[in-house]
Amino acid sequence: xxxxxxxxxxxxxxxxxxxxxxxxxxxxxxxxxxxxxxxxxxxxxxxxxxxxxxxxxxxxxxxxxxxxxxxxxxxxxxxxxxxxxxxxxxxxxxxxxxxxxxxxxxxxxxxxxxxxxxxxxxxxxxxxxxxxxxxxxxxxxxxxxxxxxxxxxxxxxxxxxxxxxxxxxxxxxxxxxxxxxxxxxxxxxxxxxxxxxxxxxxxxxxxxxxxxxxxxxxxxxxxxxxxxxxxxxxxxxxxxxxxxxxxxxxxxxxxxxxxxxxxxxxxxxxxxxxxxxxx
Numbered sequence: 001x002x003x004x005x006x007x008x009x010x011x012x013x014x015x016x017x018x019x020x021x022x023x024x025x026x027x028x029x030x031x032x033x034x035x036x037x038x039x040x041x042x043x044x045x046x047x048x049x050x051x052x053x054x055x056x057x058x059x060x061x062x063x064x065x066x067x068x069x070x071x072x073x074x075x076x077x078x079x080x081x082x083x084x085x086x087x088x089x090x091x092x093x094x095x096x097x098x099x100x101x102x103x104x105x106x107x108x109x110x111x112x113x114x115x116x117x118x119x120x121x122x123x124x125x126x127x128x129x130x131x132x133x134x135x136x137x138x139x140x141x142x143x144x145x146x147x148x149x150x151x152x153x154x155x156x157x158x159x160x161x162x163x164x165x166x167x168x169x170x171x172x173x174x175x176x177x178x179x180x181x182x183x184x185x186x187x188x189x190x191x192x193x194x195x196x197x198x199x200x201x202x203x204x205x206x207x208x209x210x211x212x213x214x215x216x217x218x219x220x221x222x223x224x225x226x227x228x229x230x231x232x233x234x235x236x237x238x239x240x241x242x243x244x245x246x247x248x249x250x251x252x253x254x255x256x257x258x259x260x261x262x263x264x265x266x267x268x269x270x271x272x273x274x275x276x277x278x279x
Contacts (some may be wrong), residue, residue, distance in 0.1 A: 003030040004236050005074040007084070008056055008113055010084030012039040015178070018228035019081060024049055026232055031077070035174075057110030058083045062116040068074055071121060078190070079129045079235045080118045081170075082111045085151075090194025091206035092146035099194060100147055107151035112158070117173070126170035129236050132159045136179045136250040140257050144209025174240045177254075178227060179247030180220035214267040222247040 006023045010016040019038075020032045020099070024047055032040045033055035040052040051073045053066040070077055085107040088099055109133060122128030124244070137145050138152025156175055162175035201207040227246050231265035234240040245251050 001008060003028055004078040005031065005070065005076055006079045006081060006235065007031045007070055007077045007118060007233070007267045008081040008083060009110075011054065012036060012043060014083075015227060015231075016081070016083040019042050019083070019226055019231050020044060020050075022035060022228045022232045029033060031066070031074070033054065033066055055114075057114050058105050060113045060117070063114045065119045067121060076105045076125055077118055077121050079121075080115065081231065082114055082132045083116075083233075084110060085133065087145065087191040088194065089144060089150045089191055089200065089210060090147075090196070091144065091201045091204075092200070094194040094196040094198055094206075095147045096194070096196065097165070099192060103151055104154075105193070107148075108154045108158075115162070119166070122166075122171045123169050128171040129240065130159075130162065130166070130171065130173045131231065131235065134159070134173050134175050134177050136177055136247070136253050138175070138251065139177055139245075139250075140253050141203035142209070144207075146206075154232070155184065160242070163240070172240060172256050173242065174234060174239065175243045176231070177243060177245045177250055179223065179245075179250035179253070180222055182222060182224060222249075 003243075004023075006020070006028055006241050008016050008020050008023075008030065011020045011030075011032035016032070016034070017040075020030045021044065023030045024044070026047070029049045029051075030047075031051045031053055032044060033053045033057050036053065037052040037054040043226050044050055044052070051070060053069055055062050055066045058064065067077065086103070088095060088103050090099075115130060118130075122130075125255060134147075134152045136150040136157045138156045141149040141153070158174045159173050166173060230244070230246060245254055
């Protein structure tokens with residue numbers, strides 16, 4: 001099989017570093033990016049198929065430089081994994097404008113910036129696979145994670161449109177929707193917590209989520225190593241799905257939401273259909 005070249009953001013820890021490790025073990029080339037390239041090297045070690053690149057995804061110039069370095073080293077980019085991102089815990093009303101802006105700057109605008117830097121390479125090749133990390137929170141909004149969920153809903157919408165736009169050009173798009181996996185996502189390194197606390201929310205689902213997160217952290221049901229191997233399985237596969245839910249909790253949540261949406265649609269169908277001009 002042809003050696004593939006992966007371009008992975010957020011590759012110094014969590015899902016990113018595991019995917020990089022699996023790709024290297026498969027004999028592929030890996031451009032592993034993180035804000036601190038040295039952290040990537042310390043984690044992955046020296047490897048002839050590895051290029052560690054310093055990349056803050058919010059910096060478009062760094063994204064372009066990283067892509068240029070990848071092409072100079074390996075000649076092409078076959079798979080882009082937009083993995084970099086972080087969470088925000090707190091009720092929607094509790095989030096400050098600054099917290100919301102920082103979250104969107106990384107989770108949405110960062111993903112866009114890196115994609116815009118990589119896509120010209122893939123279009124020229126007339127081949128490639130963009131793998132955008134969403135979340136079960138990108139399919140089902142969750143109390144206490146509302147603003148974070150909104151960034152992942154944005155990723156889902158962008159990805160659906162990109163899939164349609166890029167298909168004629170030979171580029172595939174997949175949305176990955178992990179549930180709770182045993183990484184550091186609920187630690188301070190990956191999760192911001194709104195300082196503001198509104199007393200009215202304390203006894204609600206939004207308030208309780210703050211406490212649940214402490215208990216769930218490092219006790220999540222998902223195995224991140226198995227997730228990484230799943231990404232290697234689909235990476236570059238022309239039959240890869242548009243959406244890839246990962247984790248039994250994600251599958252259950254999607255099934256429950258789909259059932260609820262269908263029930264609500266059936267209940268309100270007459271009113272929904274009544275707003276057209278008369279035939």
